[in-house]
Amino acid sequence: MTLTNSFPWPTAFQLQLVLASLLIYVSVVAVYRLYFHPLAKFPGPKLAALTTWYNGYHDLVRGGQYVWVIEEMHKKYGPIVRTRPDTLHVNDPSFIDKLYSQSPKQRRERYRTIIQTLQAPGSILASVDHDLHRRRRAVLNPYFSQQNVRRLEPVINETLASLLHRMDGWAREGAPVSMNRAFRAATSDIIQAYAFGGAGRKYLDMEDCNAGFFDVLTPQRVCHLGTHVYWLAKFMANLNPAIMTYLLPRIGIFATFMQGGQDLFDQIEEIRNAKDLPEGRTIFHEIMRSDIPESEKETKRLGDEAMIIMIAGSETTASTLAAIMYHLLADKQMLARLKDELESVMPDPNELPVASRLDNLPFLNSLIQETIRLYPGATHRQDRVAPDEDLVYEHPDGRTFVIPAGSAVGMTAPIINRHPDLYERPDDFLPDRYLENPKLLRYQFAFSKGARQCIGMNLAYQELQTLIVGLFRRYDVYDAAKKEQGGPTLELFQTGREDIAMHADYITPGQWEGSQGLRVRIRQ
Numbered sequence: 001m002t003l004t005n006s007f008p009w010p011t012a013f014q015l016q017l018v019l020a021s022l023l024i025y026v027s028v029v030a031v032y033r034l035y036f037h038p039l040a041k042f043p044g045p046k047l048a049a050l051t052t053w054y055n056g057y058h059d060l061v062r063g064g065q066y067v068w069v070i071e072e073m074h075k076k077y078g079p080i081v082r083t084r085p086d087t088l089h090v091n092d093p094s095f096i097d098k099l100y101s102q103s104p105k106q107r108r109e110r111y112r113t114i115i116q117t118l119q120a121p122g123s124i125l126a127s128v129d130h131d132l133h134r135r136r137r138a139v140l141n142p143y144f145s146q147q148n149v150r151r152l153e154p155v156i157n158e159t160l161a162s163l164l165h166r167m168d169g170w171a172r173e174g175a176p177v178s179m180n181r182a183f184r185a186a187t188s189d190i191i192q193a194y195a196f197g198g199a200g201r202k203y204l205d206m207e208d209c210n211a212g213f214f215d216v217l218t219p220q221r222v223c224h225l226g227t228h229v230y231w232l233a234k235f236m237a238n239l240n241p242a243i244m245t246y247l248l249p250r251i252g253i254f255a256t257f258m259q260g261g262q263d264l265f266d267q268i269e270e271i272r273n274a275k276d277l278p279e280g281r282t283i284f285h286e287i288m289r290s291d292i293p294e295s296e297k298e299t300k301r302l303g304d305e306a307m308i309i310m311i312a313g314s315e316t317t318a319s320t321l322a323a324i325m326y327h328l329l330a331d332k333q334m335l336a337r338l339k340d341e342l343e344s345v346m347p348d349p350n351e352l353p354v355a356s357r358l359d360n361l362p363f364l365n366s367l368i369q370e371t372i373r374l375y376p377g378a379t380h381r382q383d384r385v386a387p388d389e390d391l392v393y394e395h396p397d398g399r400t401f402v403i404p405a406g407s408a409v410g411m412t413a414p415i416i417n418r419h420p421d422l423y424e425r426p427d428d429f430l431p432d433r434y435l436e437n438p439k440l441l442r443y444q445f446a447f448s449k450g451a452r453q454c455i456g457m458n459l460a461y462q463e464l465q466t467l468i469v470g471l472f473r474r475y476d477v478y479d480a481a482k483k484e485q486g487g488p489t490l491e492l493f494q495t496g497r498e499d500i501a502m503h504a505d506y507i508t509p510g511q512w513e514g515s516q517g518l519r520v521r522i523r524q
């Protein structure tokens with residue numbers, strides 16, 4: 001029997017039928033999305049309203065560029081635009097409080113766009129439902145209060161001391177140093193100690209600050225895969241890391257995440273099986289001791305939570321530190337102002353910073369605000385859904401837009417934080433704007449707003465303050481014109497603003513393809 005006889009090949013007519021059905025289906029979907037969809041009346045390009053692949057193309061093929069396409073859409077279509085068939089985007093600071101409501105009665109759910117990338121359904125970040133998110137977050141909230149974060153002062157100071165020690169060593173070696181790598185190691189060490197205790201090996205103590213791990217985790221376009229081709233991202237996340245890294249080393253990111261996840265699961269099991277759970281040791285010791293339902297203490301659920309805390313707590317703060325350091329080394333006057341301020345609270349350059357004194361340093365804190373405004377550590381669209389109420393948007397031209405309940409709508413820090421109505425010369429780095437107009441703080445969107453605002457905000461501020469103060473109380477900028485520098489110095493090495501500025505949205509900021517980030521030469 002021949003293959004032709006045994007296999008029932010479709011006839012030409014059947015093929016035509018399938019093609020015709022496909023065509024009809026696509027046409028019906030297109031007509032629905034363009035004319036009958038609840039978001040059909042909102043302005044925006046037709047292609048974006050027709051298919052999510054418009055978004056997919058700019059994020060996956062062009063590499064995290066959709067954020068800039070959206071910025072252009074706003075210039076053309078106004079402050080509210082339809083950016084996908086199912087999603088709106090708003091660029092209007094007056095809408096922040098309504099969309100990202102603090103009120104427990106105004107339910108705000110997370111939309112699936114970003115969650116699908118995270119692959120950590122047990123985490124607060126990926127908890128869609130408003131009430132589930134609130135319950136989970138209520139358990140973690142106390143550990144991230146300002147008071148509790150203050151208790152972390154010795155850990156942050158110890159990390160600062162390790163960083164300074166490493167920098168002494170790099171100064172002796174004389175080669176330029178990647179500060180992004182050093183900052184990633186420092187911020188990871190801090191969050192690791194807070195979450196689990198300091199038992200594991202510190203990244204800052206490793207010869208190369210665990211460079212291989214961080215190189216794989218460097219922000220890249222594949223982070224958008226889960227949003228656009230969820231099944232493929234999930235499949236890859238479950239592949240053996242070794243196979244994945246062999247096949248597609250760059251895309252081994254997912255597999256490596258999961259490998260890291262396994263370590264976290266082991267640490268959680270260790271805490272669970274510990275004979276005594278001393279009070280207040282770490283976040284996960286406390287969660288284990290708490291009276292939340294046992295289902296919420298399952299290893300898989302807590303592993304997801306731990307993974308998100310580790311990821312959210314390292315690259316975000318590290319990229320912010322790199323941006324601050326760049327501006328201080330690029331502008332001598334700015335550094336001199338900071339150093340004057342620091343001398344008043346730390347007369348001895350060798351003493352470690354005292355956290356409680358740093359909140360009252362106006363220039364330091366305006367520097368931090370301006371950095372997170374212009375270089376937000378999280379660059380994605382923070383899409384939310386109001387499941388129970390229509391949201392009413394008053395357009396500045398007098399029109400009223402009703403966003404139907406259940407629709408996804410978001411804002412994005414790199415866009416809203418440069419809104420020209422709020423910020424004069426929005427692309428310039430001008431810390432004084434926060435000294436002249438403290439009301440601007442109200443609109444700072446780098447940590448998001450509302451019930452799902454960054455839980456690590458207090459920790460991030462304390463890390464930024466302490467590390468910047470510790471580094472710049474000791475180091476000055478290298479002055480080639482001087483014979484004697486009068487102390488240890490730092491000098492930018494082949495680093496321009498384009499090496500720290502956000503070029504692409506990879507959830508965290510991605511730099512241009514050839515950038516090597518912030519590099520400095522350290523001298524004793």
Ligand code: HEM
Pocket residue numbers: 114124125126137191308309312313314316317320372376377378381382383445446447448451452453454455456457459460
């Ligand atoms: C400068 C540093 C940081 C920036 C700019 C930042 C930014 C953000 C933003 C924008 C969100 C909201 C994301 C969304 O709604 O889609 C967020 C959430 C979150 N961040 Fe941060 N973050 C920083 C540091 C940290 C640190 C140090 C931690 C350590 C624990 C952390 C942990 C989290 C967690 C767990 C969430 C999820 C909160 C929730 O969904 O309730 N972040 N962060």
